[in-house]
Amino acid sequence: MLRIITDFDGPIMDVSERYYQTYKLCLEQTRLPEQPVRQLTKADFWNYKRSRTPEQEIAIASGLDRKQAREFAHLRRQSVHQLANLAYDRLIPGAIEALKTARRAKVDLAVMTMRREVELEYAFESYDLGQFFPSDRCYCLANDYHKTRDIDDKPLLMKKALAELPPAADVWMVGDTEADIVAAKRSGVKVIGILSGIRDRAQLELFQPDLILNNLSDAVNFILRESALQAA
Numbered sequence: 001m002l003r004i005i006t007d008f009d010g011p012i013m014d015v016s017e018r019y020y021q022t023y024k025l026c027l028e029q030t031r032l033p034e035q036p037v038r039q040l041t042k043a044d045f046w047n048y049k050r051s052r053t054p055e056q057e058i059a060i061a062s063g064l065d066r067k068q069a070r071e072f073a074h075l076r077r078q079s080v081h082q083l084a085n086l087a088y089d090r091l092i093p094g095a096i097e098a099l100k101t102a103r104r105a106k107v108d109l110a111v112m113t114m115r116r117e118v119e120l121e122y123a124f125e126s127y128d129l130g131q132f133f134p135s136d137r138c139y140c141l142a143n144d145y146h147k148t149r150d151i152d153d154k155p156l157l158m159k160k161a162l163a164e165l166p167p168a169a170d171v172w173m174v175g176d177t178e179a180d181i182v183a184a185k186r187s188g189v190k191v192i193g194i195l196s197g198i199r200d201r202a203q204l205e206l207f208q209p210d211l212i213l214n215n216l217s218d219a220v221n222f223i224l225r226e227s228a229l230q231a232a
Contacts, residue, residue, distance in 0.1 A: 001108050002227050003168035004220065005161065005189070008113035008140075010176030010197020011216040012095045013123060016046050018088035019198075022080045027062055030072045037063035050200040081115075086122050092196050098217040099132045105224055108168060110137040112157050114150050114179070117143050137165075150179035158183040170227060174219045181207040192219045 009015045020042045031037050040048070040062055048058050055076055059069035079085065102109055111133045113120060120140045124130045139157045147153060158173075173184035176197025181204070184191035193204035196215040204212050213219050 001166070001168040001170075002105075002223070003108040003110065003165070003171045004102055004223060005110045005112050005158075005171065005173045005184075006216065007173075007175035007177070007180050007197075008111050008115060008120065008123070009089075010092075010199075011174050011194055011219070012092055012099075012111075012129070014090045014092050014196070015088075015198065016042070016049075017090065018085050019049060019080060020045050021088050022076055022085055023058070026072050026075045026079060027059070027064070029075060030059070030064060030068050035063070047200075049198055050203070052199070052203055081119060083118065083122060086119060089123065091127060092215060094215060094217040096127075098215075098220045101217075101224070102220050103132060107220075107224075108137075108166075109133060110139065110161060110165065112139040112154070112161060112173075112175075112180075112183075114141060114147075114154060116141045116145065150177065151182050154179040154183040155186045158187045158189070162187055162189075170230070172219075172223050174216060176204075178203065178207045181209045184209075192222070194219055 006012065023045055024039060027037060027039060038061070040058070045058070048061070055073035056066070056069040059072035060066065064072055099109065109132055117140055120138065139161045141147065141153070171189050173180055173189050173191040174194060175181065175191065176194050177199050181191050181193060191209045193199070193209035193212045194215055195201060195212065201212060211222065213222060
């Protein structure tokens with residue numbers, strides 16, 4: 001059996017608009033009434049995020065002082081995952097077709113995400129994604145889970161998944177962050193970093209995935225070709 005474990009935000013969901021709208025809201029709420037600020041364009045903001053620029057540096061680049069930057073970063077962490085903001089998320093172009101391609105090829109699909117249960121359910125209901133991922137193929141954080149760092153929490157999810165899922169002859173992880181790469185490599189799972197999410201190529205290369213591709217579609221097609229070659 002061939003299994004693909006995919007991250008959710010980045011491979012399937014585009015979160016850039018949610019992050020940008022949260023940035024604008026937090027900038028407005030942190031600035032003083034008459035204080036001039038330099039609101040970043042979405043493209044510039046997203047480039048900062050993809051290169052892992054710290055939140056406080058983004059705030060300072062936007063015209064806030066260091067004290068305000070700390071307040072901005074705290075407010076952003078509190079705001080970005082609120083359910084009301086999830087409505088800004090959109091499907092990555094081609095992601096649904098990639099999942100359909102994998103399903104037609106009888107791939108065992110699983111999703112692994114740092115979203116909490118309620119956040120994942122919101123997206124599943126909005127876009128009918130449960131058709132691809134039954135409940136026993138969904139690995140996310142409990143609503144009351146105390147988050148530490150994704151790079152620490154995600155390997156725990158991977159360990160749990162590999163212990164619970166049926167054995168598979170070939171397993172691949174597809175993700176857009178360092179947490180995905182670390183989680184896969186610690187468990188001996190092959191991993192593809194993709195560029196449709198919140199990290200750029202330079203950041204992904206630092207963690208040495210097996211391959212870097214543009215998106216989930218490219219990843220699924222590559223994995224299916226590799227599987228066919230192995231079977232030949």
